[in-house]
Amino acid sequence: MEDTAPAPPPHAGSTVRRIDTQSAPVILKVEDVALSFATGGLFDKQGRFDVLKGINLEVRRGETLGLVGESGCGKSTLARVIAGLIPATSGRVLLGDADMAHLDAAGWRETRRAVQLVFQDPFGSLNPRRRVGAIIGDPFRIHHVASGTDRKNRVQELMERVGLNPEHYNRFPSEFSGGQRQRIGIARALALNPGLIIFDEPVSALDVSIQAQVLNLMSKLQRELDLTYLFISHDLAVVRQVCNRIAVMNKGRIVELADAQAIYANPQDDYTRTLLAASVTPPPQHFARSRDLVQTIDWAAA
Numbered sequence: 678m679e680d681t682a683p684a685p686p687p688h689a690g691s692t693v694r695r696i697d698t699q700s701a702p703v704i705l706k707v708e709d710v711a712l713s714f715a716t717g718g719l720f721d722k723q724g725r726f727d728v729l730k731g732i733n734l735e736v737r738r739g740e741t742l743g744l745v746g747e748s749g750c751g752k753s754t755l756a757r758v759i760a761g762l763i764p765a766t767s768g769r770v771l772l773g774d775a776d777m778a779h780l781d782a783a784g785w786r787e788t789r790r791a792v793q794l795v796f797q798d799p800f801g802s803l804n805p806r807r808r809v810g811a812i813i814g815d816p817f818r819i820h821h822v823a824s825g826t827d828r829k830n831r832v833q834e835l836m837e838r839v840g841l842n843p844e845h846y847n848r849f850p851s852e853f854s855g856g857q858r859q860r861i862g863i864a865r866a867l868a869l870n871p872g873l874i875i876f877d878e879p880v881s882a883l884d885v886s887i888q889a890q891v892l893n894l895m896s897k898l899q900r901e902l903d904l905t906y907l908f909i910s911h912d913l914a915v916v917r918q919v920c921n922r923i924a925v926m927n928k929g930r931i932v933e934l935a936d937a938q939a940i941y942a943n944p945q946d947d948y949t950r951t952l953l954a955a956s957v958t959p960p961p962q963h964f965a966r967s968r969d970l971v972q973t974i975d976w977a978a979a
C-alpha cells in the first residue's frame with residue numbers, strides 16, 4: 678500500500694476527539710519534577726544544567742496532551758523521564774498509582790509495556806537487515822507474549838490496522854516509504870496495548886501531505902483503541918489538529934497549560950503568544966523529506 682491516497686492539507690482542520698478532560702481518570706501524573714545534568718562546570722559555575730524545573734502535569738485517559746516548545750526547552754528529556762528512561766533529580770512521576778522511582782522488577786516490566794515512545798529520528802533507522810515482521814513483532818518476543826504463527830498473525834493484524842499491507846511482512850525497511858516506515862513504528866508501539874503513547878515530533882520532518890495521513894492515522898487509532906497520547910512538537914499549528922489540551926514549555930518550565938481552544942483563542946503567557954506568532958504553516962517545500970522518521974525504543978536494549 679503506497680502513501681498516494683489524496684489527503685486534506687494537514688493544517689486545514691482538526692481531528693481532535695472530544696473527551697471530557699475534567700472527568701476522565703488521570704493515568705499519568707508528573708509532580709514537581711526537576712532534572713539536572715552534570716556539566717563539570719563547562720557551561721555554568723554550579724557544574725550542572727537544570728533541564729527540567731518544577732514540572733507539573735496530568736494526562737487523562739483518552740486525551741491527547743500536546744507538549745509544545747522551542748528546540749532545547751526540555752521536551753524530549755521530559756518524555757524520557759515519563760517513560761522511565763531517565764530518573765528525575767526530584768519530584769515524582771506516577772503511572773496510575775505507581776511511583777516510577779519505586780518500581781520492582783514486575784513494575785518495570787509493566788511500565789515498559791504501558792508506556793511506548795515513538796519519535797523522530799532522522800539519523801537512525803529501522804534495522805535495515807531485519808524484516809518488518811520481525812521488527813513489529815519485537816515486543817511480543819521481548820515480553821514473551823506470542824511466538825510462531827500466533828506472533829505472525831498478531832503482527833499482520835497490526836500491519837493492517839496501521840494501513841500497511843500484511844503481505845509485506847517479509848519485506849525490509851528500505852522497501853517502504855518514509856510515511857510507511859512511520860506506520861511500522863506505530864504498529865510496534867501498539868503491540869502490547871499501551872496505556873500511554875508518547876509521540877516525540879512524529880511528523881515534523883515529513884512531507885506535508887504525508888503529515889496529514891499520519892496525523893489522521895493517529896486519530897483513527899485513538900478512537901478505535903481508546904488510546905492516550907502525549908504529543909510533543911515545536912509547532913503549535915501541528916498540535917492544534919490533534920490535541921485536547923496543550924502544555925507550553927519554555928526553558929525547562931511549563932509556562933501555560935490549558936484546553937487547546939483556550940491556548941489559541943486567549944493565550945495567557947507572553948511566550949505562548951510568541952510561539953503562536955511563529956507557527957505560520959510553511960509551504961510544503963519547506964518540509965524536509967526523510968527516509969526514516971520514527972523509531973520506537975528498543976526496550977531490550979534500554
Ligand SMILES: Nc1ncnc2c1ncn2[C@@H]1O[C@H](COP(=O)(O)OP(=O)(O)OP(=O)(O)O)[C@@H](O)[C@H]1O
Nearest residue numbers: 714726728746747748749750751752753754755911
Ligand atoms: N544527557 C544530557 N546531558 C547534558 N545535557 C543534556 C542531555 N540531554 C539533553 N541535554 C540538554 O537538555 C536540553 C533539553 O534537551 P531536549 O532534547 O530535552 O530538548 P527538546 O525541547 O526536546 O529539543 P529538541 O526538539 O531539539 O529535541 C538541551 O539543552 C540539551 O542539550
